[in-house]
Amino acid sequence: MSHATHITAGSVVLAELRRAIATGELTPGQQLVQESLAERFGVSRVPLREALQVLEAEGQVVHQVHRGYFITELSLPDLIEVYRLRAVLEAEAARVAVPLLTDDDVEALAELAARIEDASEAGEVGAMIEANRAFHFTLIDAAAMPRLSRLVASLWDATDVYRSVYYGSATNRERVDHEHASIMAAIRNRNATTLIGELDAHREHAVAELSAIVR
């Protein structure tokens, strides 16, 4: 029996909340009224609160006793810190992963890069976000450091609120495609130093664009 077979109300609500945050349906600063959300998802407040507590631990929402849960508002210093920590951790992941990459891994990465491009040209923002995440985490997971993957994932989650806005721009989507091509080239060459440089540039461009959005 696998874990996924046990669908619990709390996990369903958690997934729904994640989606709502990622799509921008729930906007930063907004209060999450427990009764309304519970009714909307067709569950009681108990599993709803369970999901909210998980999101709080991840920093996606903030909690104030007797006042409630609110979607986290990312400040500019916050955003910059998230990307700085990503730089540190993803560099480590790349360093470890490159020597471990199998040909199958590289193949999978190339295919994901292609899927991103397709979604990008079609303007399918949701599909692009998903494929993009799969692309980057295929590389990160290749380092075979599960805790590292989890930490980086939580940092990605922290900026999910703004990701849909970022990919909404065709200019941004096009630049991302070019950067992914450079990243793939470094991966194919098994050159960790170059790869880390490309990843850093990739992130720098994103943080520059996002800085404008946050304000």
Next chain:
Amino acid sequence: MSHATHITAGSVVLAELRRAIATGELTPGQQLVQESLAERFGVSRVPLREALQVLEAEGQVVHQVHRGYFITELSLPDLIEVYRLRAVLEAEAARVAVPLLTDDDVEALAELAARIEDASEAGEVGAMIEANRAFHFTLIDAAAMPRLSRLVASLWDATDVYRSVYYGSATNRERVDHEHASIMAAIRNRNATTLIGELDAHREHAVAELSAIVR
């Protein structure tokens, strides 16, 4: 995060559980039966589960649907990964913090180092663990990167289960004191490179000892 002024049943239970884990009262692999714990803390199962969910998000306990919560068992690869991630993140913290350190910070660090030594000689393991954590996080917090502090804290928490065993040994306590002296010297000289080297050595010795314990 909840204001300290408003103590909620869940937060009390959470603190108690943390203490019980840190002191080794709850041992790795052990099941946490909700009813018993709730009764022991004098609360219902609702706030207890709330605390358990927080600990699960932090990786201190694991959860299996319809089976319950268990104290996490740290595998050797896990332990090594935790310390490797700490090395990466704490090095970054040190790099950022050193130029920002005020004389007051250095003073506070020196005082904490002294407190650690006192507790070490007196064999007060609990006090030593607490002062040691305060010492290291005074340095880390000086980097003024709150998310970085949180990530590192979660990595420290992950090995809390074994910390009391580690500090139970007088040999270990004595070595730690010497290492802290070297760390303080590097801090006083505002030499980030030396400091990072000392911190790395400090951690390497700990992971070597802990590896033996895990097995």
Next chain:
DNA sequence: GGTTCAAGGATTGTATCCAATCCTGAGTAG
């Protein structure tokens, strides 16, 4: 007009109760 303060409703925190699932162990068949 501005400030203080006290209801009352709105919202969250917690306890209690019921439902769903798991685990144990006795019994049975092979």
Next chain:
DNA sequence: CTACTCAGGATTGGATACAATCCTTGAACC
């Protein structure tokens, strides 16, 4: 003797009900 089956209790997941706290609103007072 071993493997399987299937109650019955033990334990967790979730819903409802109640208590504690907060927030708004409006009136009294300066």
